[in-house]
Structures are given as C-alpha cells and as structure tokens.
Amino acid sequence: MKKKIIILAEYIGENHNSTAYYWSQITKYLNGDYDILLVAPENEHSLAFASKYDIETRFVNLAEHNKNNLLSRLFGQVKQTMSFLSVIKKEISTADLLFTGTNPIVTMACLAALKVWYKFQWLVLVHDVFPNNLVPAKVISSSSYLYRILIYLSKQMYSSPDNMICIGRDMQMLLQSKVGNKKNTHYIPNWASTDKIQSSEKSENAIITALNWQKEIVYQFFGNMGRLQGMDNLLKAIQLSKHKQARFLFMGCGSEASKVQKIVERINKDSGFVKAHFYGRLDLEKNHIGLNACDVSLVTLSKNMLGLGVPSKAYFSMAANKPILYVGDRDSELFTLISEYKIGWTCDVESPEQLAQQLDSVTKSLLEKVGPQMQPRKLLMDNFSEEQALTKIERVVRATIVK
Known part of the structure; x- marks a missing residue:
C-alpha cells in the first residue's frame, strides 16, 4: 500500500x-x-x-x-x-x-x-x-x-x-x-531547473537589443520589489554610481514597484541619459529571456534579514550563468554561498556609498575582462x-x- x-x-x-x-x-x-x-x-x-x-x-x-x-x-x-x-x-x-x-x-x-x-x-x-x-x-x-x-x-x-x-x-x-x-x-x-532556464548571449537578447545596451555592463534586479528587498539602498547606490557604461534593469513587481519606477525616471533625468530602465512584470514562462538580459544579477535584502529568507532569484540567475552581486547581512545563506564558491561579489547592507563603489569597480573589471572566470551555471548543476x-x-x- x-x-x-x-x-x-x-x-x-x-x-x-x-x-x-x-x-x-x-x-x-x-x-x-x-x-x-x-x-x-x-x-x-x-x-x-x-x-x-x-x-x-x-x-x-x-x-x-x-x-x-x-x-x-x-x-x-x-x-x-x-x-x-x-x-x-x-x-x-x-x-x-x-x-x-x-x-x-x-x-x-x-x-x-x-x-x-x-x-x-x-x-x-x-x-x-x-x-x-x-x-x-x-x-x-x-x-x-x-x-x-x-x-x-x-x-x-x-x-x-x-x-x-x-x-x-x-x-x-x-x-x-x-x-x-x-x-x-x-x-x-x-x-532552479537548468532545462527550463538556458544560458544565452546578452548581445542576442531581445530586451537588451531593444534598449541598445549590447555594449554596456547591465545589472538586473529581477523579481519581487517588496519591503524586504532593500530597494531604497539599491536605488541610492545607483544614483551615486559614476561609471558611464553601467546600466540598470528592473524586472518584476511588488509593493515598492511604483516607487522604483518613479526613482528610475528621476535617475535618468539627473543623468541626462537612460541609465536605468523599469521593465515591469514578466510572465514566468518568459523568465529565461528576462534572466539572460544582463551581465550581473543584483540580489538585495534589507538589514536584519539573517535567517529570514533566501531569494530564489539567485538560483534562477545561476541557471542563466549570471554572476551575483549580493547585498545583505554577513553570514546569510547567499553571502556564505558566494564567499565559498566565488560566483560574484558581496556588499554590506544599508551602505549605498559602498555599493556605488562596488558597482563602479565591477563595471570596470568586466569591461577590462580582468578577474577570475565565474561559472555559476556549472556550480548550480554540480551542487544545487x-x-x-x-x-x-x-x-x-x-x-x-x-x-
């Protein structure tokens, strides 16, 4: 039985x-x-x-x-x-x-x-x-x-x-x-399923080509824009970042989405060019397209979230072979994972100045193609x-x- x-x-x-x-x-x-x-x-x-x-x-x-x-x-x-x-x-x-x-x-x-x-x-x-x-x-x-x-x-x-x-x-x-x-x-x-989410070239991505960002370094925030995602810290850091070839894509929805959209408009106005783009909600069956529309996946959490949640978007980004820039508490699951396997970068929470410097540093290193070769997708297949x-x-x- x-x-x-x-x-x-x-x-x-x-x-x-x-x-x-x-x-x-x-x-x-x-x-x-x-x-x-x-x-x-x-x-x-x-x-x-x-x-x-x-x-x-x-x-x-x-x-x-x-x-x-x-x-x-x-x-x-x-x-x-x-x-x-x-x-x-x-x-x-x-x-x-x-x-x-x-x-x-x-x-x-x-x-x-x-x-x-x-x-x-x-x-x-x-x-x-x-x-x-x-x-x-x-x-x-x-x-x-x-x-x-x-x-x-x-x-x-x-x-x-x-x-x-x-x-x-x-x-x-x-x-x-x-x-x-x-x-x-x-x-x-x-x-995350590596069968459903394949890795593809950013230059061939329909979202990237529509924005004409093929030659820029694109950072993407994907998924829930809620109270616990540290949106204020991220947006302040983007405003403070200085590298002219960095671009920021927001895909998803949530309680903070309308606020994010308004600040993105302000960032672009202050910058004098389209530095950031609010795409909005993406149907789950199109996740593989959205997840491949970047060079770096941004995963952020609010302060004092240690032990309270692990963003699933990190694993979906790994399936798309995207390195992760994680902003969150030290000793949290993703902080530990990235530190162990070297598939991205970490930054302390609620420090927009530090995050802005990190964004500029990562952009520079990716443009100059320096630093270790990261293989997030292989790590996911082997361990997760x-x-x-x-x-x-x-x-x-x-x-x-x-x-």
Whole structure:
C-alpha cells in the first residue's frame, strides 16, 4: 500500500510564481511513489497543473485580498485558512503525512493547534520565519510587548511540526535556537531547473537589443520589489554610481514597484541619459529571456534579514550563468554561498556609498575582462540541481512518515 500524503499549497502551478514552481516540482516528484492529495486554492494555475499531471486535488475557494494592506492580508489569510481546514479535517485521519509551507502563517498556527487533537505527522517547508520577519519589514518593533507575545507563540508553533526543511543554513540556525531542537531541522537549499532556464548571449537578447545596451555592463534586479528587498539602498547606490557604461534593469513587481519606477525616471533625468530602465512584470514562462538580459544579477535584502529568507532569484540567475552581486547581512545563506564558491561579489547592507563603489569597480573589471572566470551555471548543476534537492526532500518525507 502506498503511503498517503496531503500537500497543502497556497500557490501551485508551473507558470505562476517561484513558490508555485517549487511546490509543483515537489508534488510531481512525489506523485507515483505516494498517493498524493493536493489541497490548493482554485485558479487557472492550479486547475491547469492538476489536470496536466492528473493530480488528485481538493480545490478550495481563493480568498482574494490586497497583499500590500496588512488588515486586508490578515482577513484574507483567515478566510483562506478556514477553507483549508474544512478539507484537512476531513482527510487527515486517512493520511500518513501532511506536507505544508509556512504560508499563510495563520494556516500554520491553526494546524499547530489542530495537531494537538489529531496527532498527524507534519512536515513543513520553511520559506519565512514569523514574527521575526515583521521587524525588518517595519511592521512591528522588536522591543514591543506584542512582539514578545508573538515570539512566545511562534516557538510553540514551530515546535509542532515533526520535521522542517530550511532553505538556508542561517535559517536552520535561527529555527534551532527558536525551538531548541537540532534534530528536526534539515537544510535543503533552493534550486532552479537548468532545462527550463538556458544560458544565452546578452548581445542576442531581445530586451537588451531593444534598449541598445549590447555594449554596456547591465545589472538586473529581477523579481519581487517588496519591503524586504532593500530597494531604497539599491536605488541610492545607483544614483551615486559614476561609471558611464553601467546600466540598470528592473524586472518584476511588488509593493515598492511604483516607487522604483518613479526613482528610475528621476535617475535618468539627473543623468541626462537612460541609465536605468523599469521593465515591469514578466510572465514566468518568459523568465529565461528576462534572466539572460544582463551581465550581473543584483540580489538585495534589507538589514536584519539573517535567517529570514533566501531569494530564489539567485538560483534562477545561476541557471542563466549570471554572476551575483549580493547585498545583505554577513553570514546569510547567499553571502556564505558566494564567499565559498566565488560566483560574484558581496556588499554590506544599508551602505549605498559602498555599493556605488562596488558597482563602479565591477563595471570596470568586466569591461577590462580582468578577474577570475565565474561559472555559476556549472556550480548550480554540480551542487544545487533540481534532482539533488528533490531527492533530499523525498528522504525527509520518508523519514517523517516512519517517525
């Protein structure tokens, strides 16, 4: 008899977003060896995925809400959680494992309470650590009484799963200190498919040729432009940078996108030429085009994000064979990765003057073709491949079921 796994995913679908992509690949990999029951909000992406791969699915209503409004987001999460729980409570008694993420966080909190009564085996893929992530987002102060209450409750919540998969070594250390348990946290890094994302010449890229930037050194910020991405620091650094052959491309969306677009316009006006370009949102199926539209991938985070997240865009950029200029806390996962494997450059967070100097230095070295030959794509294939990650995840799944 095959073991039954319930996979609860807030997002799923191969052409939706990076979270949906990861859950799609995990679900496909486990399906066959296990009886999979997928629980997901009903939308065009989840419907297409379940139909294409013949995945047994319980669809729930999608709770629409404004992600940029905290109150709307909270009510949306509560509504979505209620619909998830209505299915889980019916199915959990026949399942050998419940496999979920950390989002929506209200869902995770309710599942922790539900586990007291139903005693199910629970595996969690951790992408965010709550409420620690609210501090760099400037939603709450770390000295507030409410924050101390949330920290106490979160320790109970993160202690509830039987196993947790962490996507960063810094995240693993943070969770171990939070729950006081080193045995149930497993480090398995993010990945990207080198089949779906090929490397191509910048000079042949349609976006680059449209901008006439074939001979310039192009830096690209790709993906979510949110509160935790350190956009202010990056934009100030671009304004302070001096090299005339550096260009900056912004592709993506998020709560800070309109602000980024306005500042890009100001940068160009002050420079007297098109120094930066705001491209906006790019469909996921065109990621391979967007990721190849640069010489260097910019990956930035806000201050005090140590252990709280690992941008998946870094791994997608590696698949496109792009070196990374990472701005973030020392000892974070990407800081450690770049330092270990020499596939880019690092810069301290919230130091626009230092970043501006770094940008000018990197531009000069790339134009003069000095410095070591970097091979991010080979590194990804050798150390962070999709097959390696999925194999490790399946091992944790198997171990959690028999625990």
